[in-house]
Amino acid sequence: MLAEKLEEPWTEFLGHIEKQISAAEYQNWFAPITVVSCSQHELVLEVPNIFVREYILDNYKRELALFVPIDESGAPAIDFKVGEKRASQQKLDLPMEIHEEPVSDFTNHSLQLSRFYTFENFIEGASNQFVKSAALGVAARPGKSYNPLFIHGGVGLGKTHLLHGIAHHVLATNRKVRIQCITTESFINDLVDNLRKKSIDKMKRFYRSLDILLVDDIQFLQSRLNFEEEFCNMFEALINQNKQVVITSDKPPSQLKLSERLIARMEWGLVANIGVPDLETRVAILQHKAELKGIRIPQNIAFFIAEHVFNNVRQLEGAINRLNAYCTMMGLDITEDVVEKILSEMFQYVPKRKITVESIMRSVSSMFNVRVSDLRGSSRTKEIAFPRQVAMYLAKELINESLIKLASSFGGKTHSTLLHSWNKIKNQIEKDETLRRQIHMTKQNLEN
Ligand code: ADP
Ligand code: MG
Secondary structure (H helix, E strand, O other), X not given: OXXXXXXXXXXXXXXXXXXXXXXXXXXXXXXXXXXXEEOOOOEEEEEOOHHHHHHHHHHHHHHHHHHOOEOOOOOEOEEEEEOHHHHHHOOOOOOOOOOOOOHHHOHHHHOOOOOOOOOOOOOOOOOOHHHHHHHHHHHHOOOXXXXXXXXXXXXXXXXXXXXXXXXXXXXXHXXXXXXXXXXXXXXXXXXXXXXXXXXXXXXXXXXXXXXEEEEEOHHXXXXXXXXXXXXXXXXXXXXXXXXXXXXXXOOOHXXXXXXXXXXXXXXXXXXXXXXXXXXXHHHHHHHHHHHHOOOOOOHXXXXXXXXXXXXXXXXXXXXXXXXXXXHHHXXXXXXXXHHHHXXXXXXXXXXXXXXXXXXXXXXXXXXXXXXXXXXXXXOOOHHHHHXXXXXXXXXXXXXXXXXXXXXXXXXXXXXXXXXXXXXXXXXXXXXXXXXXXXXXXXXXXXXX
């Protein structure tokens, strides 16, 4: 009973926040937090590392104040304790041992880093701010902050870029650091090669002598049992010596089909998600990439492209390259018409999906951060009723079905409710630029 009471304000806050953020974000930031104590004056939380504290305070201060005790200034009165168990596992105080051997003796020269993938060239936005500062933290103090740092996120969102960013930064400060940056595939190839040449001990010695190991795309280790074990041993050896390990993956550790032992090891340090950048960040990335290539793109065009290409930064770059080649070749100015043509060419091979009420609800739910079940439900709170009206508007616009049938797919609403929603959103779109963009993107999401 006591325990329940203790956690009440925090549990209520979690219930509130869970509806607003993605499951991955929730798992990343909120799930690992535990309540140590709670009085009328103060809530004491245990967090796995200081980054979690910063993230929570940076993003949720206002909302926290609605649930937890507050101080005289109205700010949430929370004392964050960094988890002792994890902190000791990370051996935070031990200095990193640097091998004083000449660089030529070592393979830093064979590091294949893209020279563009630096922190300076990495544009920050809400979706990647945290992971970028974690990467910077690791690069500035290898082995002393989060170990390992595990970065996960979808294709083309900048994981490799950050990994190389760490390597560049570390090498710029200390050329003598023994650093290896490899893809999981080349690690496996190396292993096979060395097994064949009977030089596996040499390889082991090499990896175990590193100060920093950066491993890209660990998902490729799945279903490679023999290699997994070898990797796990090497990984443990490094972590135990307080050597920095950074891993990237397309999924969080818990979703990888790897041994429990390896998953647990990967979860030891900091697991950080890299998300899809919002519109403004995409525009900033696009302008930055264009600048690097010496291309000038008018702001309205940059917005136009970023609105159409939204879930993969690599595709944004592809769009610029294509646009630039086309306009140079044809001697054309970059205009909206040209962009539209190029973009439709770029995406013409993507088969159009059949649009259903179900798919509209899914798209609306991710755009507006509500659950599909809420869209079908009867809650009238604005946060839910509004996205529901948007979904109804889109259903009428995009699906050739009777209003009665469409309305009934929204948990048995009437056709007049649907018509009312359609009218309301239709009028609002005329006046509301943000809504227009949101609806445009929701539609794009459906059609691609
Ligand atoms: P991933 O490894 O996650 O698949 P990459 O790191 O290869 O993605 O990134 C794909 C492309 O997008 C690269 O050219 C990278 O420079 C660029 N990119 C991704 N995110 C950003 C960002 N925030 N700022 C600048 N460029 C970015
Ligand atoms: Mg990559």
